[in-house]
Amino acid sequence: MTLATLTFSAEITSLMASFGVDEKALKGGTLAVRSPINGETIANVAEISTDETRKAIDAAHKAFLEWRLVPAPQRGELIRLLGEELRAAKIELGRLVSIEVGKITSEGLGEVQEMIDICDFAVGLSRQLYGLTIATERAEHRMMETWHPLGVTGIISAFNFPVAVWSWNAALALVCGNPTVWKPSEKTPLTAIATQAIFEKALKRYIAQGGKAPANLSTLLIGGRDIGEILVDHPKVPLISATGSTAMGRTVGPRVAARFGRSILELGGNNAAIVGPSADLDLTLRGVAFAAMGTAGQRCTTLRRLFVHESVYDTLVPRLIKAYGSVTIGNPLEAGNLIGPLIDKGAFDRMQHALDAARSAGGKVHGGDRVHGEAASSAYYARPALVEMPEQVGPVIDETFAPILYVIKYSDFDQALALNNDVPQGLSSSIFTNDIREAEAFVSDRGSDCGIANVNIGPSGAEIGGAFGGEKETGGGRESGSDAWKAYMRRQTNTVNYGRTLPLAQGVKFDI
Numbered sequence: 001m002t003l004a005t006l007t008f009s010a011e012i013t014s015l016m017a018s019f020g021v022d023e024k025a026l027k028g029g030t031l032a033v034r035s036p037i038n039g040e041t042i043a044n045v046a047e048i049s050t051d052e053t054r055k056a057i058d059a060a061h062k063a064f065l066e067w068r069l070v071p072a073p074q075r076g077e078l079i080r081l082l083g084e085e086l087r088a089a090k091i092e093l094g095r096l097v098s099i100e101v102g103k104i105t106s107e108g109l110g111e112v113q114e115m116i117d118i119c120d121f122a123v124g125l126s127r128q129l130y131g132l133t134i135a136t137e138r139a140e141h142r143m144m145e146t147w148h149p150l151g152v153t154g155i156i157s158a159f160n161f162p163v164a165v166w167s168w169n170a171a172l173a174l175v176c177g178n179p180t181v182w183k184p185s186e187k188t189p190l191t192a193i194a195t196q197a198i199f200e201k202a203l204k205r206y207i208a209q210g211g212k213a214p215a216n217l218s219t220l221l222i223g224g225r226d227i228g229e230i231l232v233d234h235p236k237v238p239l240i241s242a243t244g245s246t247a248m249g250r251t252v253g254p255r256v257a258a259r260f261g262r263s264i265l266e267l268g269g270n271n272a273a274i275v276g277p278s279a280d281l282d283l284t285l286r287g288v289a290f291a292a293m294g295t296a297g298q299r300c301t302t303l304r305r306l307f308v309h310e311s312v313y314d315t316l317v318p319r320l321i322k323a324y325g326s327v328t329i330g331n332p333l334e335a336g337n338l339i340g341p342l343i344d345k346g347a348f349d350r351m352q353h354a355l356d357a358a359r360s361a362g363g364k365v366h367g368g369d370r371v372h373g374e375a376a377s378s379a380y381y382a383r384p385a386l387v388e389m390p391e392q393v394g395p396v397i398d399e400t401f402a403p404i405l406y407v408i409k410y411s412d413f414d415q416a417l418a419l420n421n422d423v424p425q426g427l428s429s430s431i432f433t434n435d436i437r438e439a440e441a442f443v444s445d446r447g448s449d450c451g452i453a454n455v456n457i458g459p460s461g462a463e464i465g466g467a468f469g470g471e472k473e474t475g476g477g478r479e480s481g482s483d484a485w486k487a488y489m490r491r492q493t494n495t496v497n498y499g500r501t502l503p504l505a506q507g508v509k510f511d512i
């Protein structure tokens with residue numbers, strides 16, 4: 001089927017039915033949902049009111065008072081079942097991600113696989129919420145550190161990972177003893193509704209096998225920024241995990257801090273890679289192509305800046321330009337296409353604006369034009385753009401959420417390292433090199449200032465296990481792996497006196 005004749009309405013109804021979502025939930029609502037693949041309106045879903053939102057948060061807080069008492073390994077059992085349900089629904093949910101966001105099939109499926117992986121991680125974690133025992137100076141005393149559930153976890157997510165980001169947060173929050181309240185992107189409510197239905201299936205099985213769980217353990221708020229703001233300001237939500245643009249974080253961060261709440265901010269990136277003189281150029285070409293063009297440049301970790309050593313510039317860059325010219329762009333559901341659409345017209349316009357600014361700053365633009373505009377006039381497909389820039393100025397400093405790769409020639413490693421770090425964002429970074437000094441320096445104290453720094457792989461993507469997040473205007477939050485779980489819990493230091501005297505610390509005397 002061509003883009004012009006493609007229609008999704010019937011498929012959406014049957015996909016949603018496979019998750020247990022009634023057709024009625026897709027019709028008559030105030031929020032129109034469109035597929036970026038062909039611009040078709042595929043559903044009109046209901047939005048929650050501000051009053052209902054406040055009530056839902058209060059109800060989630062009540063759920064917290066019970067859920068925190070369920071032993072963590074039992075909470076882990078619910079997440080184990082969620083992982084099973086996600087495995088069973090992987091193909092359908094992956095397809096829905098592709099239709100709602102425009103990801104190619106393997107990336108839609110990959111997003112669901114990431115949800116499954118975090119469930120596996122969280123199940124193991126549910127038996128490893130370890131504290132410490134600490135040496136004390138007082139005789140017959142014991143000092144220890146314990147971790148307790150924190151309270152309702154508010155999750156705000158972006159359109160480009162519409163469901164994985166929920167799972168990164170929810171799987172950890174729930175094993176840590178916290179109910180979740182989720183405000184997904186207003187551009188991707190269908191995948192959120194499907195995910196909530198999959199969660200309900202897991203919950204039903206958990207309760208049927210004797211598991212204890214309160215009502216309102218997982219709440220979904222479909223709505224816009226105003227609904228997100230209620231979550232952000234609510235005193236019964238001690239933790240807000242917000243993923244999206246730096247502009248959003250600039251508002252959300254101070255509002256949460258003003259009420260002494262905690263936040264995990266996962267914001268924009270402006271990720272770079274350095275290609276050293278010794279780099280394996282075949283590997284580099286593939287690494288750069290996927291990181292810069294994959295997901296149509298709509299990943300927070302997308303490669304946006306490339307610093308190429310002058311000795312390999314004339315070999316690598318023409319090969320890259322050729323790859324940019326020949327990459328397959330089109331319906332992401334069709335095998336063979338590697339680049340799908342941009343999310344909407346706004347994204348396409350911002351891409352063109354950045355390219356114009358790059359031209360004005362002396363950049364030489366290859367690609368970047370609209371394709372398939374005639375076949376699908378309400379969809380926005382763009383040829384990825386490679387821009388040779390004389391220096392790091394103008395739009396190179398900003399994150400434009402589209403497939404634009406700025407390429408800059410360098411002569412000295414320290415100069416390239418300084419350029420890597422000389423932007424406001426600090427999410428992900430890479431170096432392609434076979435020089436061990438360069439590689440080690442890049443990941444050293446004086447190296448990349450990003451939350452993620454890779455060697456001989458691109459900066460794009462993440463794997464469950466490592467902590468994910470970045471520095472500076474990326475927000476400083478860490479999610480998913482390593483000890484990210486600690487952000488979802490309350491740390492307590494306990495000193496227990498099992499003797500019959502009362503020695504005071506630091507030798508203080510207070511005899512009455």
Ligand code: NAD
Pocket residue numbers: 156157158159160161183184185186223224225227228229232243244245246247248251252265266267268269299300301399401427469474
């Ligand atoms: P966005 O900032 O427009 O929206 C993100 C979410 O925030 C949406 O749910 C939106 O409704 C909500 N929101 C916006 N303003 C708010 C406010 N004042 N209060 C409460 N909620 C508010 O982002 P987007 O266009 O959906 O996503 C793209 C951006 O997200 C890019 O900048 C990308 O780099 C970033 N992103 C970051 C990560 C990461 O882990 N660092 C991951 C994915 C996306």
